[in-house]
Amino acid sequence: MTQHDPTPLAPGDGPAAAASGAAAGRTLHLRAAGVSLVVDVPATSVPVVVHWGADLGDLGERHLADLVTAGRTARANNDLDEPQPVRLLPEGSWGWGGRPGLSGHRAGAAWSTRFVPTAVEVEEGPSGGRLRVDCADEAAALTLGIELELLPSGLLRHRATVTNTGTGVYEVLDLALSLPVPVVATELFDLAGRWAKERVPQRRPLTFGSHVRENRRGRTGPDAPLVLAVGTAGFGFRRGEVWAQHTAFSGNHRSIAERLNSGTTTLSGGELLLPGEVRLAPGEGYASPWVFGAWSDAGLDGIAARFHEHLRARPHHPTSPRPVVVNTWEAVYFDLDLDKLLELARAAAEVGAERYVLDDGWFRHRRSDDAGLGDWYVDEGVWPQGLRPLVDGVRALGLQFGLWVEPEMVNPDSDLARAHPDWILRGGDRLPPESRQQQVLDLGNPDAFAYVLERLDAILSEHEISYLKWDHNRDLVEAGSGPVRAPGVHAQTLAVYRLFDELRRRHPGVEIESCSSGGLRVDLEVLEHTDRVWASDCIDPLERQDIQRWTLQLLPPELIGSHVGASPSHTTHRTSDLSFRAGTALFASFGVETDLTGLSADDREELARWVALYKDVRGLLHTGTLVRADDVDPSFRVHGTVAPDGSDALFAVVQTGTPDGSVPGRVRLPGLLPQAEYEVTAQEPGHDPAVRGGRDLPWLASGVRLTGRALEAAGVAAPAMQPQQLLLLRVRRV
């Protein structure tokens, strides 16, 4: 299977009114949400992005032609006689000295291309539009399809398809389109991370050369760049001009910022193909993943807002209130006992939970993480009457029932591995080193795929299950597939997407959570096939403040699972107040993951108050605009959500460390309507009486009325708190 089945364009993504048909030799101007995309489509080469950035207003043909002319660069000494623009698919045959857009060959030939347009299709609407350019290189016997869209949110997305029209095999090594970024971008930002500390920001000057982020894990990874951004000096959450990109793929992938001495900077991304992974037989094609581009002159928050708006406009974006989840993992781990689980369910119902998820350990041979993966039958020893008594008990309490699965994996100690050792991805005769005592099933093998599909389908058909927590707990190592053990990550990734889709087709009401050793499969393509991500195995609120802060760079909070855990935290052993844990989980898709039956009556009561608050504010949090304040004392974080109409907002002032000064001064609350008057009050129960400022701050005791402009420019005095305390502020328009 070499065709990457792309996610079809969702209705509503495209232009409202479309006019089709255009010829090469024209310059196209698409506009949406304050963004202009000007693309020159010459008759003799692949298109050139002339401008991607601020809205240029209404431009006539003459101005567009002049914009193209104005962008032509001077001839440099010792360079090509005729300077060349950056093309969407950069080709070495034009003298491009950076990374070529297409790398491949036909037994050593056809390694350099010169594509020429054969058909151009344009759809322009009041808010964005799309361009499809078909190209051919007859000598190389290849065709190239380029799709470029400006979505109503102002996001761009693009992908390319290369097809072999010749007689022999053409091997694709790399296929990635490039977007040009102006020289004003001098700083680079992206994310790194590790297990339980996913999405750690890193920044550096954008210097000459390539900043290449490569992933060979076979899953998105804890250290995926997520959003690779370049921008003007000092760009922050709310200031600076920023260009960013996201490579939407859950297998091996690349994201690159490349600055050449010719003065050009490009952003590109695509799948990272293993040797021989995509060998196109005559007539076969390969499509790159969707790559998204975002521009904003309002810093990283402006970039996040475009991604959030785009995701929220998808027809399958969850619209029902995101339920309060109770998950059994950190409550009981593998110690599954029906009575205890029902007691936990009753406690969950009492605090107001709405969905109960039975995590790992329910299936055959799974008494620890040593064994059982692949044996997707309810364990008869632990569940003599099957799962029904638990499912029925949970549902009788008014909660939805969810179940954990890890369908892509297999323990060598399982009936499945013993019966089908050939279904395990491996290189040659050797097995990959184990990770968490497990291996990866070869879902490119139709029999293995059919087995997993049948098992999951049966479990979903036999029980009233509303939710699957879909885990994936190891990297793919030497993932050879089929009899010759050919590289199989590409096929595996597409097979998993197909598996999600087929299950959703058969069980349309079931939501799926993308979990992978915590937050290791977080990307926009997996979210085309699932409904939420688990952000991290670490639910220590101090770590979670930052993990969520940066996961929000791509995803809106309703898609990010966040649970209130125990104190001390199971991953860090750090202790924390319940108010800090709950006030942190509040700003995402809220849940609880601790043994509620062991909580004191006071803690259960306090937790119930937090659950009630979440239910009260989730409408605001899950539709509003993310705000993260700049220039905050490093021991503080200030973030919030502002309603789309600016009428309401909830902020968190979070103390993560110890400030150098005795009081941290004022905190600014940005993102409100400048002219509107707001009343700022402490939001219960986030207004922890233990926070000394609650008593000492005059404005907090009485509440204050200020304009949005004053709240952003002057702010309010911060409370004197301790590390790991937070204060919630409700900011309502008067």
Ligand code: DGJ
């Ligand atoms: C890793 C997940 O991230 C956890 O939440 C839990 O589901 C375990 N796997 C179960 O094995």
